[in-house]
Every structure is written in structure tokens, then in C-alpha cells.
Amino acid sequence: MLRSWVRHSDPAGLLARTAPALADSPRLLIVWHSRTGMARQMAEALYAGARSAACTMEVEHFDVDLRRARDAQVDDLLSAQGFLFCAPENLATMSGEMKEFFDRTYYAALGRLNGRPYALAVAAGSDGQGAAGQMARICQGWRLKAMAEPLVLRNGAQSAADIAAAKTLDTEGVEKCRDLGALLAAQLLLDT
Numbered sequence: 001m002l003r004s005w006v007r008h009s010d011p012a013g014l015l016a017r018t019a020p021a022l023a024d025s026p027r028l029l030i031v032w033h034s035r036t037g038m039a040r041q042m043a044e045a046l047y048a049g050a051r052s053a054a055c056t057m058e059v060e061h062f063d064v065d066l067r068r069a070r071d072a073q074v075d076d077l078l079s080a081q082g083f084l085f086c087a088p089e090n091l092a093t094m095s096g097e098m099k100e101f102f103d104r105t106y107y108a109a110l111g112r113l114n115g116r117p118y119a120l121a122v123a124a125g126s127d128g129q130g131a132a133g134q135m136a137r138i139c140q141g142w143r144l145k146a147m148a149e150p151l152v153l154r155n156g157a158q159s160a161a162d163i164a165a166a167k168t169l170d171t172e173g174v175e176k177c178r179d180l181g182a183l184l185a186a187q188l189l190l191d192t
């Protein structure tokens with residue numbers, strides 16, 4: 001579509017020369033899963049932080065792809081220069097949908113993401129270390145470069161009722177996620 005518009009409207013070919021740069025905008029991929037809302041809000045704050053960092057750095061062309069785990073594909077990984085993975089801890093592991101994303105994409109992406117920056121964010125009741133450790137091992141297998149310690153936010157839920165309740169991320173949590181999103185975006189934009 002863009003190429004055909006360029007061909008017909010730009011006989012001198014000036015825009016055509018800039019088109020590849022637009023197609024090659026750096027891309028940050030955020031993959032998330034959430035059952036009761038906390039990790040979703042964390043992922044949204046990661047996204048907002050990444051966007052605002054690009055704005056502060058006056059970077060015009062920067063894609064931030066916020067993708068639910070069940071919808072994320074190998075090509076999404078391959079076309080991104082950096083990653084944020086955000087999931088809840090369920091039964092001392094990352095949630096099943098997040099694990100299924102890694103299972104589905106791991107071997108197809110292996111050896112093709114080496115050195116790209118990443119960070120992790122985990123929503124938890126009282127722990128979170130199990131999910132963070134598992135995701136970190138997978139990212140290590142992919143030879144990604146950790147940009148920060150995993151961000152683990154705990155809401156204290158332990159009873160069945162509290163666990164099932166819809167969650168609201170507090171202001172401090174939003175700020176921490178925004179900061180992490182900004183850090184990843186800044187690193188990626190400096191690298192590319």
C-alpha cells in the first residue's frame with residue numbers, strides 16, 4: 001500500500017528512500033497475561049513508560065507492541081529489538097497462558113534473539129520469585145540481556161476470596177512499572 005502510493009505520488013523517489021526507515025522502526029514487544037487484572041495493569045504501565053521515554057528522547061518512530069500471551073507469535077519476537085514479559089505467579093510458577101507462550105515459541109526463536117535487552121514484571125500475592133526465576137531462566141536460554149532485576153509487585157492476596165477478586169494496581173506500582181518500561185525503551189533506543 002505504502003509502496004504503491006509512493007510510486008504514484010513521488011516520481012522523484014524521495015519518499016521511497018525514506019520508506020525503509022519507517023518500516024524498520026525499532027520495536028519493543030510487551031507480552032503479558034493476567035487473570036484478575038493486576039499484571040494487565042502492570043503491562044499497560046510498562047507500555048506507557050516506554051512510550052513516554054521515546055517522547056522524552058524525541059524519537060518519532062518507535063513501535064511498542066502490547067500483546068496478550070495467547071496472541072503473541074514467534075514473528076513478534078523476531079521483529080522486536082527488546083522485550084518485557086509480564087505475568088502473574090500462580091502456584092509458585094508463571095501462569096499457564098504465559099508458559100504456553102514460551103513453550104510455543106521457545107525453539108523457533110532459539111539462537112535468533114541473542115543479546116537483545118529484556119526485563120520481567122510479576123504480579124503476586126505474597127511471593128512471586130518462582131515465576132520470576134522461571135521466566136529469567138527461559139530468557140537466559142534465549143541469551144537475552146537482563147536490563148534490571150525482575151520487578152515483583154505483591155498485593156497480599158492469600159484467601160480464596162482475595163485471590164479471586166479483581167485487582168487494582170496502586171500508584172506506586174504504576175510508577176515502578178512506568179520506570180521499568182522507560183528504562184527498557186531507552187536502552188533499546190540507544191542500542192538501535
Ligand SMILES: Cc1cc2nc3c(=O)[nH]c(=O)nc-3n(C[C@H](O)[C@H](O)[C@H](O)COP(=O)(O)O)c2cc1C
Nearest residue numbers: 034035036037038039088090091092124125126127
Ligand atoms: C491459582 C492461583 C494460584 C496462585 N498462586 C500464587 C503463588 O504461588 N504465589 C503468589 O505470590 N501468589 C499466588 N497467587 C496470587 C496471584 O499471583 C495474585 O492474585 C496476582 O494478583 C495475580 O495477578 P493477576 O491479577 O494479573 O491475575 C495465585 C493466584 C491464583 C489464581
